[in-house]
C-alpha cells in the first residue's frame with residue numbers, strides 16, 4: 001500500500017474551505033515562495049527541528065545520537081552551546097532517536113507517514129462535524145499533487161465515504177496530474193500570486209505559465225474555485241499586479257466563487273530559524289489596514305467576490 005508523507009493533519013480547520021474541515025498538509029513543494037509561512041512543507045523529506053523554549057539542556061539527545069565521525073570523539077550530529085542547538089544536517093540521518101529521548105519534546109521530527117487506511121480512519125473521526133457544518137477534507141501542503149499516486153488512492157475513498165474534498169494547490173504540476181484527480185475534487189483552492197512571469201520566477205523560483213494554464217484547465221472542467229493571493233509587501237501588493245490577476249480571473253476563470261486576499265503574516269519566521277533556512281522577509285512589517293483595503297478595492301472593482309483577511313498593523 002502507498003504511503004503519504006505529511007507535516008500536519010489538522011482537525012477543526014476553518015480556513016481551508018467551507019465549514020469545519022480536516023486539513024492534510026502534505027510534504028514537498030515545487031515553489032520556494034519567499035514569504036511561505038509553512039517552510040516545513042517545502043522539503044519532500046522529513047526534517048528535524050529544535051524548540052529553544054522547550055529545551056531544558058538535559059543533553060539526552062547528544063548521548064543517544066548514533067552519528068559518530070572518525071577522529072572526532074565524542075561527536076554527534078547535535079551540538080548544544082549556550083547560544084543554542086546546532087544540527088549537523090549533512091550527517092543527521094533523521095533517525096529520530098534524539099526526539100524520542102528528549103524529556104521535554106524540544107526536538108521533533110517533522111513528517112509522518114500514513115497509508116490510505118490510517119488516513120481515512122483519521123479523517124472519518126470528525127465526519128459528524130463536517131456534516132453539521134458543511135465542511136469536509138482539504139488536501140494541502142506544500143503541494144499535495146506531488147504525491148499524486150497516493151491522492152488517486154485516497155480521494156475516491158473520501159468520495160465513497162460522502163466527504164466534501166477540497167484541493168489546495170499552487171498549480172505548478174503537470175496538467176495530466178489534475179486530469180487524474182479532477183472527478184473527485186469538489187473545490188480547488190488555487191494560488192495566484194504574481195501575474196508577471198519574470199517577477200513570479202524571481203519570487204518563487206518558477207515561472208507562472210503552467211500555473212495559469214492549470215487554473216484555466218480546472219475552471220474549464222467546471223471545478224468550483226477559491227483563488228488565494230497572499231498580499232506580500234514588495235512582492236505581490238502592487239496594484240498593477242492585483243489588477244492583472246483580477247482581469248485574468250474575470251476573463252478566464254468562470255467558476256471562481258471567491259477570491260481571498262490574505263494579508264502578509266510573519267508567523268512563519270521562527271520556523272525558518274528552526275529549519276536553518278534563510279528568511280528574506282526578516283524585517284518586513286505587516287501591511288496597514290488602509291493598504292489592505294486599497295488592494296481589495298482594486299480587486300473588488302473587477303472581481304466582486306474578492307475579500308480580504310489577516311492581521312494588519
Ligand code: SF4
Pocket residue numbers: 048064065066067076077078091092093094095096097098099
Ligand atoms: S535524528 Fe538521529 S542522527 Fe539526527 S541528530 Fe537526532 S539522533 Fe542524531
Ligand code: SF4
Pocket residue numbers: 029030031032033035036037038039041042141142143170191
Ligand atoms: S506554494 Fe505555498 S507551500 Fe509552496 S512554497 Fe509557496 S507558499 Fe509555500
